[in-house]
Amino acid sequence: MNLRILLILGALSAFGPLAIDFYLPSFPTLAHAFGTDVEHVQLTLAAYFSGLAIGQLVYGPLTDRFGRRLPLLVGVVLFTLASAACALSSSLEWLIASRFVQALGGCAGMVISRAVIRDLCDPLASAKAFSQLMLVMGVAPILAPFGGGVLLNLFGWPSIFWCLTGFSVLCLLGVALWLPETIPAGLERPRLRGAFGQYWRLLGDGQFLGHALTGGVAMAGMFAYIAGSPFVFIELYGVPPEHYGWLFGGNAAGFILTAQINARLLRHHGPGYWLVRIVWLYLLFALILLAVTAFKPAQLWPLMLPLFCFIASLGCIIPNASACAMAGQGSHAGSASALLGCLQFSVAAGAASLVGVLHDGTAMPMAMVISLCGVVAMVLALVTSRSAKNVPFGVL
Numbered sequence: 001m002n003l004r005i006l007l008i009l010g011a012l013s014a015f016g017p018l019a020i021d022f023y024l025p026s027f028p029t030l031a032h033a034f035g036t037d038v039e040h041v042q043l044t045l046a047a048y049f050s051g052l053a054i055g056q057l058v059y060g061p062l063t064d065r066f067g068r069r070l071p072l073l074v075g076v077v078l079f080t081l082a083s084a085a086c087a088l089s090s091s092l093e094w095l096i097a098s099r100f101v102q103a104l105g106g107c108a109g110m111v112i113s114r115a116v117i118r119d120l121c122d123p124l125a126s127a128k129a130f131s132q133l134m135l136v137m138g139v140a141p142i143l144a145p146f147g148g149g150v151l152l153n154l155f156g157w158p159s160i161f162w163c164l165t166g167f168s169v170l171c172l173l174g175v176a177l178w179l180p181e182t183i184p185a186g187l188e189r190p191r192l193r194g195a196f197g198q199y200w201r202l203l204g205d206g207q208f209l210g211h212a213l214t215g216g217v218a219m220a221g222m223f224a225y226i227a228g229s230p231f232v233f234i235e236l237y238g239v240p241p242e243h244y245g246w247l248f249g250g251n252a253a254g255f256i257l258t259a260q261i262n263a264r265l266l267r268h269h270g271p272g273y274w275l276v277r278i279v280w281l282y283l284l285f286a287l288i289l290l291a292v293t294a295f296k297p298a299q300l301w302p303l304m305l306p307l308f309c310f311i312a313s314l315g316c317i318i319p320n321a322s323a324c325a326m327a328g329q330g331s332h333a334g335s336a337s338a339l340l341g342c343l344q345f346s347v348a349a350g351a352a353s354l355v356g357v358l359h360d361g362t363a364m365p366m367a368m369v370i371s372l373c374g375v376v377a378m379v380l381a382l383v384t385s386r387s388a389k390n391v392p393f394g395v396l
Helices: 003-013 015-021 024-033 038-066 069-087 092-120 123-155 158-178 192-203 206-236 241-265 271-294 301-326 330-357 364-386
Strands: none
Touching (some): 003 092, 003 123, 003 158, 015 038, 015 069, 015 092, 015 123, 015 158, 015 206, 024 038, 024 123, 024 206, 024 241, 038 069, 038 330, 069 092, 092 123, 092 301, 092 330, 123 158, 123 241, 192 206, 206 241, 206 301, 206 330, 206 364, 241 301, 271 301, 271 364, 301 330
């Protein structure tokens, strides 16, 4: 795939990680600024996940019908305006609403990036492209919390959202100038009136649904970590907000490294082969994290070791699950990508909310939700692999 296109897709896919991870160090500050607690500030995260889930269902049919560029440009503009609204928020309710709208715009890049890869690549090449995309977009979780902590200390929490506004303007220019239309010429474009029927067909596709939910539940464990880590790191273990990014970025580095190893593993077997095997490692490290957390260690490092390994395993699981789900979708790649993202972020929103609901002043809620996700992801992967029929070439 063209390097310029890959970089643009990576930047667009980074909307999600940036808008999520950039402001994590500011949770305690936001709670103080709005006269509330961290559990209520976590609602801004759940609102963003909800917007991602809902918005993707809208962009899917639009991008299949009208092409990739126009819906993408509209989404990036919406993200830009909503980011500015977040920076100007005078209440928690305003911030929650702005975050929801921000997600409605940001999810366009996530949906359409997957669809563009499906337009340009076969299943095996798609898995490799998704892994390469993880390298590009993976820089965001490394730099975002660190940068957010620095901006928080120097200029206050609104500067974080002003920075997101500037980033989205640059992405808008990149799309307008260098991203071509990628839907193959002559490919039938489905009518909008059949969009919900297409979603219903996809929900009846056992391979699509199984792989989408496997990746979604695994991703939900990561978002349980994202929702719970500000409290665990900063408040429970006393990590300074400006140092939070170093810990968060170190875990993200493991994710990027594994994604690149995954690209090499795909030379020997397809994404379905590796997905069902790596998910066992995900479960193992999640259970180790739960066991360590139960002993309430006085220092943070015993938790960091299983956290690092658990997040690193996602570097294999997420690109392989996405490639398996998108295989064979053809002219409906946009709708398939949208439903894939909707399912993933619906589960993620539930996991993030559950961490807040179970909050008890310890790290146990985060560890419990991660472990639950590990068990469910493992079951889904096994059931889906055993029921595989007529799988497109290159998936297994």
